Amino acid sequence: MMENIQKQYEVLNWASFFLKEHHCEENAAQMLLQHYLGVTRAQLFARMQDPVPLEVMQQFERAVRQHAETGIPVQHLMGYTEFYGRRFSVNEAVLIPRQETEELIYHAISYLKGIVAHHPSCTIVDVGTGSGIIAITLALELPQTTVFATDISGAALEMAKKNAEQHGADITFLQGNFLEPIANQAIKADLIVSNPPYIAWSEAESLSKTVKDYDPALALFAEDDGLAAYREIIRQLPAVLEKQGKVMFEIGHQQGQAVKEIIVNAFPESEPDVLQDMNGKDRMVSALVKK
Structure with missing residues (x-):
């Protein structure tokens, strides 16, 4: 479990390492953190020193572990994916x-x-x-x-x-x-x-x-x-x-x-x-x- 991890870069580093250990794509960590923080990629990297609210950190950690342990796509966890500059809803009925x-x-x-x-x-x-x-x-x-x-x-x-x-x-x-x-x-x-x-x-x-x-x-x-x-x-x-x-x-x-x-x-x-x-x-x- 993450303890006393407050800043975005620390949370992202933990998740990337955790996913790598579980043979998952490390970029899933960035996608999930953007999702739970509600920010763009540019905003995420501009605010790496910002603290992560406890509730967001808990949701994020839960999703990272679920993805690593079950293989469920991060797009299913988020409910959408990005394609050609637009956001599309996805679920288990369609190919990501x-x-x-x-x-x-x-x-x-x-x-x-x-x-x-x-x-x-x-x-x-x-x-x-x-x-x-x-x-x-x-x-x-x-x-x-x-x-x-x-x-x-x-x-x-x-x-x-x-x-x-x-x-x-x-x-x-x-x-x-x-x-x-x-x-x-x-x-x-x-x-x-x-x-x-x-x-x-x-x-x-x-x-x-x-x-x-x-x-x-x-x-x-x-x-x-x-x-x-x-x-x-x-x-x-x-x-x-x-x-x-x-x-x-x-x-x-x-x-x-x-x-x-x-x-x-x-x-x-x-x-x-x-x-x-x-x-x-x-x-x-x-x-x-x-x-």
Whole structure:
């Protein structure tokens, strides 16, 4: 237990060391302290000499220990996560957004800005929306577009709708298997973007308990060495994609070539690109699909 620890830097140092000892990410300490103090990152570091109120210290210590001992994500303890400069609610029904997905958003926006200039009524579909972070971010960054989002999980869609309402994002949410609800309504998309489940079941035991015990399996795992979702979405594309529409996927860092081949086999005239993340790992596949 922390005793007579008053200053923010002392509290943060204790938590960081405690988490490191328990093989947890040390930056979780900073996230939790910001949360319980109700401050920004800049404010936290500017006030390191400030005392921590006893009640806040007790809440913080309880959360740090709970995270270290059970693996429960700090985002679940806080009830939200930060993504692309915005705060999104999360719970056990949705995948906690990863930083790599911000890069998928960046590439999607870069592409869409060129499209919107000549085609203001551009339609976007986010497949497997989860908490809604991709659809909501694109809708807010490019408000002239029309955005649809799908998920097979009703609980995930409830969370996505809550986030969309909090941010004032105009999105049509549809429940169903990947692109099926879009095809059923005869909607045509200029861009289909997706961060589908792509982890092979054989990799489950190698994941941290924070991921395997708390992220929904439906959003994590796929058959066929993690490629099943890509195959199904690509199979559904002809019914939904515009004549020269684009598809952008987030992928596992070893799946670039395999996903490229699935696209080329379905659409021989397409020329998929594998894009790397900030760490130099294959992380996205982008393809202009010529039907």
